[in-house]
Amino acid sequence: MLNVGSHCAIGGLNIDFLINIVLLGFLVCTALAIVFTKNLLASAMLTGIYSLLTAGFFVVMDAVDVAFTEASVGAGIATILMLSTLKLTGFDEDPARHNVKAGLLAVCGVGVLLLYGIVDMPVFGSPTAPVHMHVAPHYIYQSMAEIGMPNIVTSVLASYRGYDTFGETVVVFTAGIGVLALLGASNHVPQSRVAPMSQHIILRVVSKVLIPPIFLFALYVQFHGDYGPGGGFQAGVIFAAAIILYSMIFGLDTARSVISQPLIRLLSAFGVMLYGCVGIVSLLNGHNFLDYSALAHDPLHGQHYGILLVELGVGITVASVMILIFFNFASRVDMVQEEQ
Amino acid sequence: MLNHLPILQVILPLLAAPTCLLLKEARLAWAFTTACCMATLAISVMLLLQVIDSGVIVYSLGGWQAPIGIEYRIDSLNAFVMVLVSGLSSAVILAARESVAKEVGADKQVLFYIAYLLCFAGLLGICATGDAFNVFVFLEISSLSAYTLIALGSDRRALWAAYQYLIMGTIGATFILIGIGMIYMMTGTLNMHDLAERLPEAAHTKTVFTAFTFIIIGTCLKLALFPLHLWLPNAYAYSPSIVSAFMAATATKVAVYVLIRFVFSVFGVDFSIDHMPLQQILLVLSLIGIVWVSIVAIYQTNLKKLLAYSSVAQIGYIILGFSVGTVLGLQASLIHLFNHALMKGALFLAIAGVVYRIGGCEFSQLSGIGKKMPWTMAAVVVGGLSLIGVPLTTGFVSKWYLVSALIEAGWWPAVAVVMLGSLLAVIYVWKVVEVAYFGSPEDGYEGAYEVKEAPLSILIPTWMLAASNIYFGIDTRFTSTIGHLASQTLFGAGS
Amino acid sequence: MAYLAQYNYWVVVVLMMIGLYVVVSHGNLVKKLMGLSIFQTSVFILYISMGKVDGGTAPILEEGISVYSNPLPHVLILTAIVVGVATMALGLALVVRIKEAYGSIEEGDIQEKDKQSC
Numbered sequence: 001m002l003n004v005g006s007h008c009a010i011g012g013l014n015i016d017f018l019i020n021i022v023l024l025g026f027l028v029c030t031a032l033a034i035v036f037t038k039n040l041l042a043s044a045m046l047t048g049i050y051s052l053l054t055a056g057f058f059v060v061m062d063a064v065d066v067a068f069t070e071a072s073v074g075a076g077i078a079t080i081l082m083l084s085t086l087k088l089t090g091f092d093e094d095p096a097r098h099n100v101k102a103g104l105l106a107v108c109g110v111g112v113l114l115l116y117g118i119v120d121m122p123v124f125g126s127p128t129a130p131v132h133m134h135v136a137p138h139y140i141y142q143s144m145a146e147i148g149m150p151n152i153v154t155s156v157l158a159s160y161r162g163y164d165t166f167g168e169t170v171v172v173f174t175a176g177i178g179v180l181a182l183l184g185a186s187n188h189v190p191q192s193r194v195a196p197m198s199q200h201i202i203l204r205v206v207s208k209v210l211i212p213p214i215f216l217f218a219l220y221v222q223f224h225g226d227y228g229p230g231g232g233f234q235a236g237v238i239f240a241a242a243i244i245l246y247s248m249i250f251g252l253d254t255a256r257s258v259i260s261q262p263l264i265r266l267l268s269a270f271g272v273m274l275y276g277c278v279g280i281v282s283l284l285n286g287h288n289f290l291d292y293s294a295l296a297h298d299p300l301h302g303q304h305y306g307i308l309l310v311e312l313g314v315g316i317t318v319a320s321v322m323i324l325i326f327f328n329f330a331s332r333v334d335m336v337q338e339e340q
Numbered sequence: 341m342l343n344h345l346p347i348l349q350v351i352l353p354l355l356a357a358p359t360c361l362l363l364k365e366a367r368l369a370w371a372f373t374t375a376c377c378m379a380t381l382a383i384s385v386m387l388l389l390q391v392i393d394s395g396v397i398v399y400s401l402g403g404w405q406a407p408i409g410i411e412y413r414i415d416s417l418n419a420f421v422m423v424l425v426s427g428l429s430s431a432v433i434l435a436a437r438e439s440v441a442k443e444v445g446a447d448k449q450v451l452f453y454i455a456y457l458l459c460f461a462g463l464l465g466i467c468a469t470g471d472a473f474n475v476f477v478f479l480e481i482s483s484l485s486a487y488t489l490i491a492l493g494s495d496r497r498a499l500w501a502a503y504q505y506l507i508m509g510t511i512g513a514t515f516i517l518i519g520i521g522m523i524y525m526m527t528g529t530l531n532m533h534d535l536a537e538r539l540p541e542a543a544h545t546k547t548v549f550t551a552f553t554f555i556i557i558g559t560c561l562k563l564a565l566f567p568l569h570l571w572l573p574n575a576y577a578y579s580p581s582i583v584s585a586f587m588a589a590t591a592t593k594v595a596v597y598v599l600i601r602f603v604f605s606v607f608g609v610d611f612s613i614d615h616m617p618l619q620q621i622l623l624v625l626s627l628i629g630i631v632w633v634s635i636v637a638i639y640q641t642n643l644k645k646l647l648a649y650s651s652v653a654q655i656g657y658i659i660l661g662f663s664v665g666t667v668l669g670l671q672a673s674l675i676h677l678f679n680h681a682l683m684k685g686a687l688f689l690a691i692a693g694v695v696y697r698i699g700g701c702e703f704s705q706l707s708g709i710g711k712k713m714p715w716t717m718a719a720v721v722v723g724g725l726s727l728i729g730v731p732l733t734t735g736f737v738s739k740w741y742l743v744s745a746l747i748e749a750g751w752w753p754a755v756a757v758v759m760l761g762s763l764l765a766v767i768y769v770w771k772v773v774e775v776a777y778f779g780s781p782e783d784g785y786e787g788a789y790e791v792k793e794a795p796l797s798i799l800i801p802t803w804m805l806a807a808s809n810i811y812f813g814i815d816t817r818f819t820s821t822i823g824h825l826a827s828q829t830l831f832g833a834g835s
Numbered sequence: 836m837a838y839l840a841q842y843n844y845w846v847v848v849v850l851m852m853i854g855l856y857v858v859v860s861h862g863n864l865v866k867k868l869m870g871l872s873i874f875q876t877s878v879f880i881l882y883i884s885m886g887k888v889d890g891g892t893a894p895i896l897e898e899g900i901s902v903y904s905n906p907l908p909h910v911l912i913l914t915a916i917v918v919g920v921a922t923m924a925l926g927l928a929l930v931v932r933i934k935e936a937y938g939s940i941e942e943g944d945i946q947e948k949d950k951q952s953c
Contacts (some may be wrong), residue, residue, distance in 0.1 A: 062904035103859035117550025134528030140385035167477035175921035211855040269358035291403030496936035
């Protein structure tokens with residue numbers, strides 16, 4: 001798509017920018033709808049829509065990897081978790097409001113401060129903004145020579161800033177540990193009482209048809225991240241989504257008998273360890289932590305191996321933690337229903 | 341391996357955490373965690389010696405030079421804070437086994453130690469890094485694990501405290517993220533050293549001003565500066581005792597470090613102190629905080645909560661020294677950072693012993709406890725004297741430097757407030773002493789007669805910290821030298 | 836038109852205010868978390884908007900394309916999204932436990948019960 005010129009000019013409203021305006025408009029409306037909806041179930045569904053709209057906006061902004069993540073993580077996993085929580089806590093919101101004045105004051109303060117900050121921001125989309133001048137050109141023009149992968153986001157994510165991604169994997173692991181500590185089943189796991197949806201023949205057949213392609217797609221996303229959008233995070237979430245779909249249709253017990261809890265726990269730790277061990281191997285080879293050039297004679301090959309391995313580590317941890325979190329929320333629902 | 345110390349410092353506990361998941365028994369997990377903390381302490385001491393010896397150490401992660409990649413940049417300031425964090429974490433974890441066994445459910449104990457390691461690693465990661473965004477990532481590791489640790493408290497109010505902390509903490513972290521985004525927007529870099537070089541060009545813009553404000557508010561939320569401290573008292577009071585000790589001794593200190601790092605190393609002295617009303621605002625907030633929160637502390641009837649409020653007041657002293665904006669003031673801040681960690685570490689560990697024996701620390705339960713648990717309560721008294729600032733304790737050293745910095749700047753009213761704060765501390769410490777030594781056990785609860793001294797495994801680490809309160813109160817060479825070195829470097833870098 | 840040029844940043848401000856308002860003034864704990872997620876998303880939009888270059892394409896190298904959008908904000912926000920969902924999961928787990936312990940997830944009720952037990 002050719003650039004029509006600076007959009008400050010009169011004819012500057014190109015189609016991308018129009019879509020951008022409309023999408024963000026929808027986004028604000030959805031946010032307001034979330035605020036004013038009294039029914040929490042409806043609000044939760046609206047947050048799903050909100051995430052999808054955000055993902056759409058990210059695509060318009062050329063951030064395809066981010067859009068992919070937002071769609072799978074924000075619209076998928078977050079919504080499922082919210083719905084399972086609401087199942088346990090009830091769907092109605094108390095209309096009473098607290099600290100309205102203090103809240104409005106704080107909100108207005110933040111708003112005014114931000115508006116003040118916007119005044120001096122570089123014009124949106126300007127190619128000469130400082131953001132695009134310093135570090136970014138190095139990634140865009142050198143990454144092919146230094147790392148050899150078409151997807152720059154993967155290069156930056158897994159290698160240039162691989163340590164951030166390591167930290168991020170640990171964050172996911174931490175969340176898994178936290179949920180386990182809070183909701184972890186005590187000694188007995190009750191027989192699942194939640195009626196699986198397997199009596200719905202259409203759901204059963206469709207999901208049986210769908211699940212294998214979902215797994216296949218997860219693998220594609222996992223290993224194709226160097227060429228197109230995708231990588232460990234997205235693949236992990238998609239993989240987990242297939243398992244979650246399976247356990248929703250065929251019941252938690254069936255899913256648990258397929259995937260044992262201890263195994264999932266081990267895998268969540270294994271992913272982090274795999275990532276860390278790649279770093280340790282570079283250390284032992286005399287290079288700095290996470291310097292993948294140390295992994296093979298040819299630095300470029302080293303980078304390939306390194307990125308492949310760390311993305312695998314990320315995928316394993318993300319998938320297993322997501323499954324772990326879902327199982328723990330779901331068995332809580334079972335426990336409560338058993339008590340009733 | 342010696343040149344890899346900066347990274348080993350962080351990844352040792354970080355990789356120990358998933359390894360710990362393989363251990364089935366709480367006892368093993370505890371031993372493993374303790375060994376890791378000790379090893380990390382050794383590394384951090386070696387690192388400090390290296391820094392003193394040879395100056396700033398730069399370590400490029402992934403072999404990519406900053407600002408293309410992320411770097412670790414160790415100078416005397418963060419080496420000092422890392423020694424503090426790993427030292428206190430080691431002392432606290434030493435005492436943890438029996439206390440955790442009593443306060444945390446049997447099936448949650450291994451998870452407790454994993455979360456402890458993660459939180460510890462996150463805090464070290466925040467200190468070591470030279471990259472602004474990396475701070476955010478490690479901040480979240482330490483925060484998420486801290487929420488988990490707090491929620492493991494046996495009282496249901498622990499859950500509510502953890503939730504409130506989660507909300508406030510996430511808002512704080514997101515504010516920091518906005519600030520980092522805006523300075524990135526104006527400079528095109530995320531590396532702190534690089535930012536310091538490129539920010540002056542954009543320093544006059546409103547965007548940088550906004551970014552600065554967001555980062556300051558965000559860190560002040562995290563370090564619980566009055567009036568943003570509301571999450572802290574409940575979080576400290578209802579979490580497991582070991583967690584109270586750990587958090588009080590390390591987490592807020594690291595948040596103070598982040599504030600110092602951003603103000604001095606990223607934005608620079610010229611910008612932060614000369615162009616911004618930061619000094620005045622922090623001065624006023626810290627003074628009001630010291631007086632107001634100390635008064636609130638006096639009215640508490642729960643020992644942990646009393647100390648939690650006292651922590652907020654003590655943070656006021658740290659920020660007060662910082663807001664003077666001179667080398668001496670910053671030195672006073674850093675000294676108090678260290679000393680306060682020792683005081684609160686000793687006090688909260690002693691309370692862990694009390695809670696272990698009597699199951700709580702409401703004043704009504706503590707009546708006459710001084711006779712039943714003489715050693716534990718003696719440690720509380722030492723810590724309390726240090727809080728007040730009695731000579732021969734670390735508290736005196738802190739106050740001495742703080743007051744000299746204030747006098748040097750000619751801020752006499754502030755000196756008066758510091759004295760008032762000490763008087764208020766006398767009152768709340770006296771309240772504890774009165775209950776513990778002059779109350780009779782009959783007024784306490786029924787089992788008070790059978791109460792014994794805390795187990796040695798808790799008592800020994802408690803006394804290690806209590807003794808260091810006295811040691812560093814007499815021999816001030818370590819704290820004052822490092823404090824001076826660090827604050828000189830920070831001011832030198834800015835001008 | 837000059838105002839419209841910064842349209843994305845205006846939206847960021849609006850979303851941030853909406854999110855923060857929900858967090859502060861709504862009493863329902865799940866709703867608060869929803870507000871928190873709106874608040875965080877606004878920051879994601881800020882970052883991604885600053886990475887956009889007029890006429891640029893997604894930062895995946897291809898023959899014949901010379902203008903790419905900035906990949907670095909994408910990487911940062913990918914991280915932030917995952918951190919956000921991790922926080923959300925932990926927050927929801929806390930809400931479930933609070934419901935079990937207090938029997939309610941309304942802030943007012945919980946504070947009321949805490950006062951009574953004191």
